[in-house]
Amino acid sequence: MSEPTLYAESGFLRLRIDLAYDGTNYFGWAKQPDRRTLQEEIENALSTATQSPIETIVAGRTDAGVHASGQVLHVDVPKTTDSDALAFKLNCMLDEDIRILKVKVVTTAFHARFTATQRSYTYTILDGNRVLPPLHRLDVVPWYRTLDIDLLNSASSLLVGNHDFVAFCKFREGQTTVRNLLRFNWIRDDEGYLIADIAADAFCYSMVRNLVGAVVCVAEGRNNLDWIVAMLANKERVPDSLVFEARGLTLRHVEYPE
């Protein structure tokens, strides 16, 4: 119990904020000049609500068009902030495509990005050239060919584990591409949608959409399972693989130690 007290004495409280959003109308999480971003909208609302300039640290900096149902961030706010009323206040200010789910006072031992141990996403595809229902056009990606779910799962399971995923990441100077992929499984639900559950300690930029693209190449018969193994071993980006659209992707959950 010592840390939060000490921290409050410094004049600030650390808050963990759980939130959800439809990423369709945002250029992703991270602030960019002259573009509408989630970070800027949320920091503006927090700054207004607390009457203090606020910077957020987020668990997963989602790309443009990616959604979240369980995003987590932390902020340090003046200790005079009424944290119980904050979710309601923020939801009054924010557009309906961003919703604050929960606000909780935490110690400074909590860091939304660095203490997260696992991020999990879902990716949803409607295959077989079926018509995409209009109310799912924002969060499902249609695919022309019919995909074999057994092949999807076989290809996906080859990628699970601790690997250098450089072949599946957009290159960024000075960043490691070694990640521990913990789960990558597909189900076909009652309505025939293909849904992937994908979890890792952390993901590189555009990694999930590259992984989905690679296993779809196998599931539609364009490439075989050895091609997946070779991509992983060769550590080179393969120009004829696919990168799937952002709209099919949702950040579902971020895991922290107790």
Added chain:
Amino acid sequence: MSEPTLYAESGFLRLRIDLAYDGTNYFGWAKQPDRRTLQEEIENALSTATQSPIETIVAGRTDAGVHASGQVLHVDVPKTTDSDALAFKLNCMLDEDIRILKVKVVTTAFHARFTATQRSYTYTILDGNRVLPPLHRLDVVPWYRTLDIDLLNSASSLLVGNHDFVAFCKFREGQTTVRNLLRFNWIRDDEGYLIADIAADAFCYSMVRNLVGAVVCVAEGRNNLDWIVAMLANKERVPDSLVFEARGLTLRHVEYPE
């Protein structure tokens, strides 16, 4: 088999078109000057595709903001029209919030509006002051209080049958308000959403949203079951009842004789 032949000889083919839409960005089905409507968008696309002025007859003229997953219309098109290619062509022209599901050549015995025997809708509510997930903000209505599903169903069942629903309809000169309400049942699904299944031979203007409002008044304890019975018997609009928002409503299915 005589009718379609005769009709084709007149130079036209009758088509049944099944379609779905997200009604959020439209001022309802029916054409209005200077407003974006479903009818106008679809008739424009049909007229371009067939190179002929086309008028549609629709099964359910949905209000502004109401959605459809199983709307039906018919059109008479020049018999030179390639009906097999029409769905694909229309879907290329229309925005992604309208999708053509199926196009079928029918006889003139088929009339989308007058031969329909049943329309069914769903209405979806998230009660108990829960945060509306951003990706459901277009098709679910949040409600502050927690609703008792048994009371919802008891109130709803009192309305089933052949009645004058004038108390639940917006008044329109010269139109009957006698309808046969065939089903009105609520379930609470796995995620806690309350979903009503509502079917009738036909509905009056804003009738479903009035029916939902009335049973919610009972389910949240504001009124009792006798109040529903009295509304139905008195045939007068009750000023303190509720009319629920359009966005929770979806036209699911239109039934025709074999």
